[in-house]
Amino acid sequence: MNFPLESQAQALRDAVEQIRAAEPKARIRAIADRLDVPELALVAAGCGGIRARRLKEPAQDILKELGVLGRVMALTRNQWAVHERHGRYEDVRAGKSMGIALGPDIDLRLFFNIWGSVWAVQEGGRDSLQFFDRAGGALHKVYVTEETDRAAYEALVNRFLDPDPAWPEYGELPPPEATPVTVAPEALRGDWLAMQDTHEFHGLLRKHQIDRLTALRGAGEDLAQRVSNDLAERVINDVAAQAIPFMCFVGNRGIVQIHSGPIARIMRAGPWLNILEPHFNLHLDTTAIAETWIVNRPTSDGWVTSLECFTTTGEMVVQFFGARKPGVPELASWRRLLTGYCAQPLAA
Known part of the structure; x- marks a missing residue:
């Protein structure tokens, strides 16, 4: 070169x-x-x-x-x-700005604007x-x-292979989309309750020009409830102990990767909590988690519940759902698990 x-x-x-x-x-x-x-x-x-x-x-x-x-x-x-x-x-499927991979094992959401x-x-x-x-x-x-x-x-x-490879050029990434509204507007709750699909949530944030944490803080405790930051580790251990298939989302600005299925082998190594399956590994720095929320969204298939973990700057660390496919209701075992952690009842 x-x-x-x-x-x-x-x-x-x-x-x-x-x-x-x-x-x-x-x-x-x-x-x-x-x-x-x-x-x-x-x-x-x-x-x-x-x-x-x-x-x-x-x-x-x-x-x-x-x-x-x-x-x-x-x-x-x-x-x-x-x-x-x-x-x-x-x-x-990979278009100009977005893509997706929908295999049973490798499940991706792709955002090509920064690739x-x-x-x-x-x-x-x-x-x-x-x-x-x-x-x-x-x-x-x-x-x-x-x-x-x-x-x-x-x-x-x-x-x-590039026939004429050159030293790569790199610079600053464009800033994330601005979210100037710092307090959730009253209309947010009504729009939240009107959702028919979890994928509508991003559009809801764009409509109200707010970031995800601002939305969670303003939606009401029956829709988004803050919980202890040690709950990510507890959830991982509980889904393993109860054999509950779950979904684990990890991403950055260009891609989100998803695991769906059960887990069994968990190991702690210093700040890192590790899931060590033959087909799936997660390495999670639990010390980076500054806010943790149980989030409750309505869909045409019923309520869908997630656990979402954030850094001090509001960036998503990891996100967990019960294993499900579109058109299929949420696992009752997952719903019971998450509602059991809540101090206040969730909307149902």
Whole structure:
């Protein structure tokens, strides 16, 4: 690859080597944060023995072809939660600004307005496709596993290789959509009660120009009820103990990844609470949770209840629902679990 700033790339490689010499298990994202550079800079520079090959954009063209790989591991994360799901990419639809994957295992919601470059990466003997935003942050990664069709992976990479790769450009992401109203208006409650689908909630926020937490704080305790911040851990342990299939949502500005199903194996490691299933892993920094809410939304299928966790700056850490499909009522066992945590009754 032709780097216009090869000296800077070498400086990054040297810096990473120094950190890894002292901390062999340091992860690339943490190293990038320490060096105050985006993760993509370290990938493109080949730091820590990485071999990276830039692929042709747009990312949508590659995403539509991922089904040929067979079973892979899909990883989506934010700063406080990492979501890993094994399975196949199925029913992938990727338009100019939005997309979706609706497989039974890999279930994604895609928002392409901030997506940037795509790279085929080899690190520590592992191959992956890595998708970055326009600021150089990692949005989504697709790892080759023992169940992946490796020949199909190499063919896909070769098909999309950029014939004239350049050092990636990255800058600031556009700010999130402004939400100037800081107190929920009276009309919010009526619009909330009129919802027929949980997906209407985003439109409700846009209509009233408020953020999610402002809406939760102003809807009324029968629709949104603040609870203890240790409830995320309690819910995870309770759904495991009671064998309740649930949905776990983790996302960033470019993608949301969803697991649906039961869990059993849970392990705590310092600040991180870990779900460790063969097909699904969640790594959740519970110390980052500053507000936790049980949220109650009406739909044409009945009431749908979620647990939602936020940082001090109002960013979503993780979100849990009972496992369900459109057209199917919420699991009674999930509803009983969440209403049992509430100090005040929920609307029903």
